[in-house]
Amino acid sequence: MTARENDTLGSGGPATVHRMSVADPVPLAGSSPVEPVRPAPPTDAAAPVPSPYGPVPRAGWTAVARTAPDGRPGRALEQVLAGAFALAWLTCPLVEPMPAHDMAYPLWQLPFDIAAVVTIVLAVAALWRGSRYAARFGIAAAGCMAVMTILCPLAGHTPVGWWTWVQTGMSLFVLGASTVLATRRPAAG
Numbered sequence: 580m581t582a583r584e585n586d587t588l589g590s591g592g593p594a595t596v597h598r599m600s601v602a603d604p605v606p607l608a609g610s611s612p613v614e615p616v617r618p619a620p621p622t623d624a625a626a627p628v629p630s631p632y633g634p635v636p637r638a639g640w641t642a643v644a645r646t647a648p649d650g651r652p653g654r655a656l657e658q659v660l661a662g663a664f665a666l667a668w669l670t671c672p673l674v675e676p677m678p679a680h681d682m683a684y685p686l687w688q689l690p691f692d693i694a695a696v697v698t699i700v701l702a703v704a705a706l707w708r709g710s711r712y713a714a715r716f717g718i719a720a721a722g723c724m725a726v727m728t729i730l731c732p733l734a735g736h737t738p739v740g741w742w743t744w745v746q747t748g749m750s751l752f753v754l755g756a757s758t759v760l761a762t763r764r765p766a767a768g
Contacts, residue, residue: 654709660756661706664717667749668699671724674742675731685734695723702757717757724750 698720705713728746732739 657706657709657713660760661703664699664706664720664753664756665703667753668695668720668724671727671746671749674745675737676740676742678736682735688730688734691723691726691730695720695727698723702753714757714761717753717760721750721754721757724753 698716702713702716702720704710705716725747728743728750731737732743
């Protein structure tokens with residue numbers, strides 16, 4: 580609201596100013612509006628209080644870069660094995676032929692499919708990163724791959740054929756490699 584609108588809405592006297600808040604300054608009768616007094620900025624900056632936990636980082640500080648433990652024995656082998664696990668899992672559906680007839684996907688098979696995808700992704704990621712849980716995830720992924728190999732003929736998706744034996748071989752490869760990883764003892768040190 581402008582001063583002119585305020586004047587016409589007010590008491591009709593000369594430029595009546597209405598307070599909008601308790602915090603608004605009230606002009607004294609017969610005086611001009613007074614600016615609030617602001618304290619002067621300090622001339623000397625106060626020294627920072629020392630921290631009991633160590634020095635406080637200042638502008639321009641640099642963090643120490645951490646490096647991955649690439650020098651660990653067997654790291655490259657684990658990454659190659661992670662790629663082999665992913666390739667084995669991708670091979671299973673690629674070698675299987677498409678169904679000969681029009682068939683709806685049985686929804687009871689969905690939890691098994693999701694479990695297979697989740698376990699193989701966990702196994703590959705854990706192997707790539709060098710996690711101590713990689714062998715456990717690999718064994719679980721091999722089990723899920725074997726279950727999926729069995730479920731396809733049972734669901735009527737495809738008959739048993741050469742692809743079933745390729746899928747069984749891929750499942751056994753993942754299971755065997757994961758079992759070897761599980762029995763391998765970490766190097767001392």
